[in-house]
Amino acid sequence: MKLRLLLPLAVFAILGGLFYVGLNRDPSLVPSPLIDKPAPDFSLPTVSSDGERISKRDLLGEVYLLNVWASWCYACRLEHEVVTALASTHRVPVYGLNYNDKREDAQRWLDQFGDPYLASLYDPDARVSIDFGVYGAPETFLIDRTGTIRYKYIGPLTPDVVNGEILPLVQRLRSAGS
Amino acid sequence: MRALSRMLAAALLAAPILASAIAPMEFDSPQQRQRFVQLTSELRCLVCQNQSLADSDAPLAQELREDVLNMMKNGKSDDEIRDFLVARYGDFVLYDPPVQPSTWALWFGPFILLLVGAAALAMAVRRRSRLSDDEGPKA
Numbered sequence: 001m002k003l004r005l006l007l008p009l010a011v012f013a014i015l016g017g018l019f020y021v022g023l024n025r026d027p028s029l030v031p032s033p034l035i036d037k038p039a040p041d042f043s044l045p046t047v048s049s050d051g052e053r054i055s056k057r058d059l060l061g062e063v064y065l066l067n068v069w070a071s072w073c074y075a076c077r078l079e080h081e082v083v084t085a086l087a088s089t090h091r092v093p094v095y096g097l098n099y100n101d102k103r104e105d106a107q108r109w110l111d112q113f114g115d116p117y118l119a120s121l122y123d124p125d126a127r128v129s130i131d132f133g134v135y136g137a138p139e140t141f142l143i144d145r146t147g148t149i150r151y152k153y154i155g156p157l158t159p160d161v162v163n164g165e166i167l168p169l170v171q172r173l174r175s176a177g178s
Numbered sequence: 179m180r181a182l183s184r185m186l187a188a189a190l191l192a193a194p195i196l197a198s199a200i201a202p203m204e205f206d207s208p209q210q211r212q213r214f215v216q217l218t219s220e221l222r223c224l225v226c227q228n229q230s231l232a233d234s235d236a237p238l239a240q241e242l243r244e245d246v247l248n249m250m251k252n253g254k255s256d257d258e259i260r261d262f263l264v265a266r267y268g269d270f271v272l273y274d275p276p277v278q279p280s281t282w283a284l285w286f287g288p289f290i291l292l293l294v295g296a297a298a299l300a301m302a303v304r305r306r307s308r309l310s311d312d313e314g315p316k317a
Contacts, residue, residue, distance in 0.1 A: 030224060033268040100237055126241050133266040135224030135238055 040131035079156035096120030
């Protein structure tokens, strides 16, 4: 008899728990299936020069950050300060991946707000970005020495993410020798 | 009046076609168009997540539609096209998720709940009929 009274309470507790977990999840964040997979091959010109090309092969051997941005992307301006601060510490090379943009607009954006990137890959038709599974900007990938994607952050970077997740992971990837 | 309602019906029928034709797409044949519309309506747009690739006018959806069409023209099968998108965006792009351990609860949960409900109902009915037997005919 007592058990029967507890049953609705148990059902309520289980449902409540599920709803509570659901409330704290952001459905717009899609986990990338590319984590721990080789980064897609790319070879792109840079925003500042059509003649200069950077390929995946050029960047093998270093642990680097690839930050997806665009001049039309408001949230990219929000994280710009954080990216700039991170790049200025020289603790990890930061490359940009300019997504769905026009070269003039991208260049103007860099001139206006400052260019934190060693170089920004220019991907106007999102060919490479789609291979990376980019669906919005900003997104940030951490790629290891073997060219494997180790981490992805969706949305504007914050100091907490940089100091709490990215930099420790950079350290680990470097000491792991991979 | 009848002409008006016909026009209205035609406009309504045309709406989904117009929606998927934001970027002009060149189809080789009506069959190809049919297949394209079918396939892109099963795929989720990553930007506007409650819209299909066919419906969304987000720039990414437009680019992915072009990719899908190009792959179709290059003779890729529907499965190969789905695999291309799943490799980049995960099962999330599929409106029809595959049956695998992580989706068992999704696929089989409703049937389990149905069984639990049926069992509870059967127990309740049996108990009630036993109760009324015990009480016997009332005066």
